[in-house]
Amino acid sequence: LAKTTQPISMDSYEGQEVNITCSHNNIATNDYITWYQQFPSQGPRFIIQGYKTKVTNEVASLFIPADRKSSTLSLPRVSLSDTAVYYCLVGDANTDKLIFGTGTRLQVFP
Amino acid sequence: NAGVMQNPRHLVRRRGQEARLRCSPMKGHSHVYWYRQLPEEGLKFMVYLQKENIIDESGMPKERFSAEFPKEGPSILRIQQVVRGDSAAYFCASSPRGGQGDEQYFGPGTRLTVT
Numbered sequence A: 001l002a003k004t005t006q007p008i009s010m011d012s013y014e015g016q017e018v019n020i021t022c023s024h025n026n027i028a029t030n031d032y033i034t035w036y037q038q039f040p041s042q043g044p045r046f047i048i049q050g051y052k053t054k055v056t057n058e059v060a061s062l063f064i065p066a067d068r069k070s071s072t073l074s075l076p077r078v079s080l081s082d083t084a085v086y087y088c089l090v091g092d093a094n095t096d097k098l099i100f101g102t103g104t105r106l107q108v109f110p
Numbered sequence B: 001n002a003g004v005m006q007n008p009r010h011l012v013r014r015r016g017q018e019a020r021l022r023c024s025p026m027k028g029h030s031h032v033y034w035y036r037q038l039p040e041e042g043l044k045f046m047v048y049l050q051k052e053n054i055i056d057e058s059g060m061p062k063e064r065f066s067a068e069f070p071k072e073g074p075s076i077l078r079i080q081q082v083v084r085g086d087s088a089a090y091f092c093a094s095s096p097r098g099g100q101g102d103e104q105y106f107g108p109g110t111r112l113t114v115t
Helices: none
Strands: A009-013 A018-023 A033-038 A045-050 A053-056 A061-064 A070-075 A084-091 A098-100 A104-109 B005-007 B010-013 B019-024 B031-037 B043-050 B053-056 B065-068 B075-079 B088-095 B110-114
Touching: A009 A018, A018 A084, A018 A104, A033 A061, A033 A070, A045 A053, A045 A061, A045 A070, A070 A084, A098 B043, B005 B088, B010 B019, B019 B088, B019 B110, B031 B075, B043 B065, B043 B075, B075 B088
Parallel strands: A009 A104, B010 B110
Antiparallel strands: A018 A070, A033 A045, A033 A084, A053 A061, A061 A070, A084 A098, A084 A104, B005 B019, B019 B075, B031 B043, B031 B088, B043 B053, B065 B075, B088 B110
């Protein structure tokens, strides 16, 4: 089963831009890439979704290269409240299953 | 429009008992997914259901675990004869259409503790 991997943790300071990358080298051809945010003791919350190139909404941007084997979630000007775990979710080409990434724990410092 | 609801939020069971976890999807959503999250780990897919049908149960343990999503009422994840290793947070998510690109909305989770 192909892995969907992310850095375990990242640290940042308030006001900085944070980029979190997810590697999904066996993504299904027709599948989207979705990113979620999870706070302790809560369910994941949708952040952004894309298929290719760049997607932007009011909270984040998502960059997807042409080969779609990775994606980068970009959080502009993070605040303390952005401290959370961030997961990517993609479909695996071999199994056609949705696979969550390993998760990245973002810590934002004042 | 209420979000995805799960109950109970916390459930304590002794080894050998049964655990029943309920999930009410968002209004208008007919697709439900169940995930398990062990402490300090990511979410693992368990089962995908549509009204009255199990679409994909490849993530479900072969024994003791079952799920249903009846025509009326919430989706139920049932764990028989619980063991300590079943202690985890169980999340359900719902979506309106299922399939590619369909956003999943997650509930707050049920935290199961087996003593």
